Structures are given as C-alpha cells and as structure tokens.
Amino acid sequence: xxxxxxxxxxxxITGLFTKRHYNIESITVGHTxxxxxxxxxxxxxxxxxxxxxxxxxxxxxxxxxxxxxxxxDQAIVARELALIKVAVNSTVRQEIYTLIEPFxxxxxxxxxxxxxxxxxxxxxxxxxxxxxxxxxxxxxxxRTGTTAxxxxxxxxxxxYKTPFII
Numbered sequence: 001x002x003x004x005x006x007x008x009x010x011x012x013i014t015g016l017f018t019k020r021h022y023n024i025e026s027i028t029v030g031h032t033x034x035x036x037x038x039x040x041x042x043x044x045x046x047x048x049x050x051x052x053x054x055x056x057x058x059x060x061x062x063x064x065x066x067x068x069x070x071x072x073d074q075a076i077v078a079r080e081l082a083l084i085k086v087a088v089n090s091t092v093r094q095e096i097y098t099l100i101e102p103f104x105x106x107x108x109x110x111x112x113x114x115x116x117x118x119x120x121x122x123x124x125x126x127x128x129x130x131x132x133x134x135x136x137x138x139x140x141x142x143r144t145g146t147t148a149x150x151x152x153x154x155x156x157x158x159x160y161k162t163p164f165i166i
Contacts (some may be wrong), residue, residue, distance in 0.1 A: 004064040005038040007030065013040065013065070016058055022046070026080075026145030037066065041147045078148035082126045083108070084117045087137035096136060103129045111136050115140055 003009050010029060017024050025043040032039050046052045048065070052070060059068045088096060097107065100117055103125065109116035119129050123146060130141065 001040050001059060001068040002066045003031065003038050003040060004066065005036050006064055009038075010040070012062060013059065017042075017044070017055075018088075020055075022051075022055060026143075028145045028147040030147070036095045039147075039149075041145070041149075043146050045120070059101065067159050069150075073149060075151040076148045077151055078099055078122055078146050079120050080123050080146050081118070081120045081144040082130070083140075083142045084119070084130060084133055084138060085140040086115050086117060086133050087113060087139055089113070092136060096133070099132055100129065105129060 003013075004050075010027075014024065014027070022044055025045060026041075028041045029036075029038055035129050044055065046055065052072070056070055061066055086096060096115055096117070100107070100119070103119055103121070105117050105119035107115050108118045117129075117133070119126055126143065130138065
C-alpha cells in the first residue's frame with residue numbers, strides 16, 4: 001500500500017491488524033519515488049477471500065492510506081535481506097565462503113570468531129541458506145521482511161491464498 005509519510009501512520013495500521021487479530025508475518029516500509037509518500041508491504045496469513053477483502057476495505061478507510069493493492073496472485077518481484085552472523089574458526093572459514101557462493105551471498109564483516117553473511121532474495125532462498133549455516137553455529141540473524149511489487153503493467157486480477165501480500 002502507499003501512504004502519506006506522516007508520524008503515527010504505521011502505528012494506526014498495525015493497530016488495525018492487532019484489533020482484528022490478524023497475524024502479520026512481515027512488514028517493510030520505505031520512501032517511494034514521490035516525496036512524502038511511503039510504500040508499506042505487509043505479508044499476512046488469511047483464511048479465505050472474505051477475510052482478505054475485509055482487510056483491504058478496512059485499510060482503505062484509514063486516514064493517510066492512499067492506495068491498497070493485493071498482489072497475492074500476481075507476477076511479482078519480491079525480496080528480503082538477511083544478515084547472518086556465523087561462528088567460525090580457521091578450519092571452516094573457507095568452507096563457509098564456498099557454501100554461500102551459490103546463493104550469491106557475500107561476507108560483509110569478518111572477525112576472529114565470526115563472519116557476517118549478507119543475502120538477498122525470496123524468503124525461501126534465505127531460509128535455505130540459514131538451514132545450511134545452522135550446523136556451523138548461527139550467533140544472530142536479522143531479517144528485513146518481504147518487500148514486493150508487481151512486474152510490468154498488470155491488471156489488478158486477484159484471488160486469495162496465504163500468504164496475502166499487500
């Protein structure tokens with residue numbers, strides 16, 4: 001959704017989800033190409049079409065919400081960023097470098113006892129890398145949540161499955 005970039009907008013919108021007992025899987029918020037306008041991407045698990053329609057209607061009623069698009073079943077570009085701090089020693093350091101290469105991940109920080117790996121991509125790709133790094137000892141993980149928009153010029157054809165992405 002696009003919203004006016006004003007204090008309290010995110011709080012009001014997440015409050016709406018909380019009051020209605022909808023679980024938000026991820027949220028990303030950032031500036032757009034238009035000054036004063038932000039894009040919010042929510043991934044929300046819903047049970048059925050009626051629930052998804054209800055969420056969309058309630059969001060459209062909110063002050064400072066400019067446009068809500070359900071992009072659940074459209075062709076989209078979706079990405080997430082993760083930073084993963086992995087425990088290392090001299091014997092496994094090169095092994096980690098080799099392991100992350102197929103994921104197009106990179107090492108962004110190195111210390112004597114850890115590496116910080118940066119990876120971007122679809123959530124499934126990030127989960128796969130985390131699973132491969134677990135045996136080495138993950139110290140910390142920080143993830144941004146999914147950000148997405150539709151590919152090219154598409155009509156707003158919508159059907160509802162989980163997760164519901166707006």
